[in-house]
Amino acid sequence: MASVIDKPILINGKEVKNRILMPPLVCFNWADDDGFETVDRQRHYGLRAQGGxxxxxxxxxxxSKEGRLAASQLGIWKDEHIPQFAKIAQECHKHGAKVVVQLVHAGMKSVGDKVFVPSPIKTEENSKEYTPMTLEDIQKLKEDFINAAIRAQKAGLDGVEVHGAHSYLLNQFTSPLINKRDDLYGGTMENRFRLPLEIVQEIRKACGQDFIISYRFGVNDPTFAEDKHLAQQLEKLGxxxxxxxxxxxxxxxxxxxxxxxSFITYMGVELRKAVNIPVACVFGIREPKEAEYLLEKDLIDMVAxxxxxxxxxxxxxxxxxxxxINLCYHCKPRCKYSVDGHTCPWFKTLNF
Ligand SMILES: Cc1cc2nc3c(=O)[nH]c(=O)nc-3n(C[C@H](O)[C@H](O)[C@H](O)COP(=O)(O)O)c2cc1C
Structure with missing residues (x-):
């Protein structure tokens, strides 16, 4: 019997050959201070594309450089970064995968000394200069996202994913727990959602109808009712x-x-009911039978x-x-692969 995983799905009219999505996974310590890879990402992603x-x-x-979430992280803030994504795009396409890149600004979680935040925050840590963003800073941020998306398109990627989760900057803007602004970008729900929506709208304008825009959605900010509204607005804007x-x-x-x-997986399943675009859920899926369960019961469109x-x-x-499969150990306190790749107990079998 054909596997329920092996069923194509259309994302913005482009056929994705099956229902498995590799979510973004930063390879810490695999880049230099200027956003360039130090370990071959073409091979890293190519192997997963070849693997189906x-x-x-x-x-x-x-x-942007000041928006990095780690000191060694891939950058897409200048044109010189384009070739490293072009290699990834080529290799993934060679094996029939579709490929997009996630775009992030880490906001208050950035590694630099000067750290942008939506509004003043109280913190124990006083080594950093937390800088509430002016309207000019917000305009520059939007341009950074748009220019990064244009670079991704020039590299031949199928699209981008805007990072709106995990308490990074766009999530800080949507969350009333962090965003205490009293201008157009804070306060009411509409105002808190304005920044990610404007970014999505402008990426669509700059990159055209054919480009895939994914959104990493951070649920529960602050309620599921608000989540549904944001999800529907994102869908409406492209x-x-x-x-x-x-x-x-x-x-x-x-x-x-x-x-x-998990709760996170459940939120994906619930949010799917609110929109008409494909939704992927995530968290702790290790075995094929778990992905099959979610797809067979038609609880979700793609499993990350x-x-x-x-x-x-x-x-x-x-x-x-x-x-x-090689069953992931879910190493604690954190994924060993994330340390440097080589520390994963399966590394010796990875043909890398
Ligand atoms: C090493 C590592 C790096 C990650 N990097 C990112 C990232 O760049 N962007 C992101 O949105 N999530 C990131 N995540 C979260 C994953 O995309 C995913 O949501 C999480 O690992 C749960 O899925 P899993 O249980 O299938 O691993 C990362 C997780 C790990 C373990």
């Missing part, structure tokens, strides 16, 4: 897929007892498989063929 992954979201790339993960807000929706996955794809680049092909 339908849609690859390349790890968070910083739209987002083609929601890649749902966690936001800043506290858990305020009960997961039914018979739902066998993160750490499990680090442990086994051939996860998708093996899942489709019913072969045994």
């Amino acid at each position: 992954t339908g849609l690859i979201v390349v790890e968070a790339a910083a739209v 987002v083609n897929i929601l890649n749902v993960s966690n936001g800043i807000g506290i858990k305020n929706l009960e997961v039914p007892q018979d739902f066998p996955f 498989v993160g750490r499990a794809l680090l442990a086994d680049p051939n996860w998708t092909n093996k899942a489709i063929k019913g072969e045994a």
Whole structure:
């Protein structure tokens, strides 16, 4: 019987060959201080594309140097960065995968000394200069996102993913817990949502109708009712897929007892009911039977498989063929692959 995973899906009219999405996974310590890779990403992503992954979201790339979430992180803030993404695009396309890159500004979680925030914040840490953003700073930020998207398009990628989750800058703007502005970009729900919506709208304008725009959606900021509204607005303004993960807000929706996955996965499933574009859910999916459960029951359109794809680049092909995968250990306190790649217990089998 054909695997439920092995079913194409249209994202903005482009056929993605199956239902597995590789979510963005920063390879820490695999880049220099100027945003250039120091370890070959063409091979890293190429292996996952060759292994059958339908849609690859390349790890968070910083739209400006001051917006980096880590000192060694891929950059997409200048044209010189384009070739490193062009190689990834070529290699993934060679193996029939679609590929987009995630764009991020880390805001208050940035690594620089001068750190942009939506509004003043109180913090124990006083080594950083937290700078509430002026309207000019916001305009510059929008231009940084648009220019990064244009670079991604020039590199031959199929699209971009705007990072609106995990308490990075756009998530800081949408969350009333962080955003205390009293101008057009803060206060009411409409004002807090304005910045990501403007960014999406302007990327669509700059990159045309054919370009995929994904949005990494951070749920629960602050309520599911607001999440639904943001999701619908994003859809209206041209987002083609929601890649749902966690936001800043506290858990305020009960997961039914018979739902066998995490709260984060559940939020993806619930948010899907509010929109008409494809939605991917994530978190802790290690085994093919878990992805199959979500797809068979038509709970979701795509399943994001993160750490499990680090442990086994051939996860998708093996899942489709019913072969045994390298089972990710879900190492604690954090994924060992994330340290430098080489520390993953499966590394020696990864043909890297
Ligand atoms: C090493 C590592 C790096 C990550 N980097 C990113 C990132 O760049 N952008 C992002 O939105 N999420 C990032 N995440 C979160 C993943 O995309 C994913 O949501 C998370 O790993 C849960 O999925 P999983 O249980 O299938 O691994 C990262 C997670 C890990 C473990």
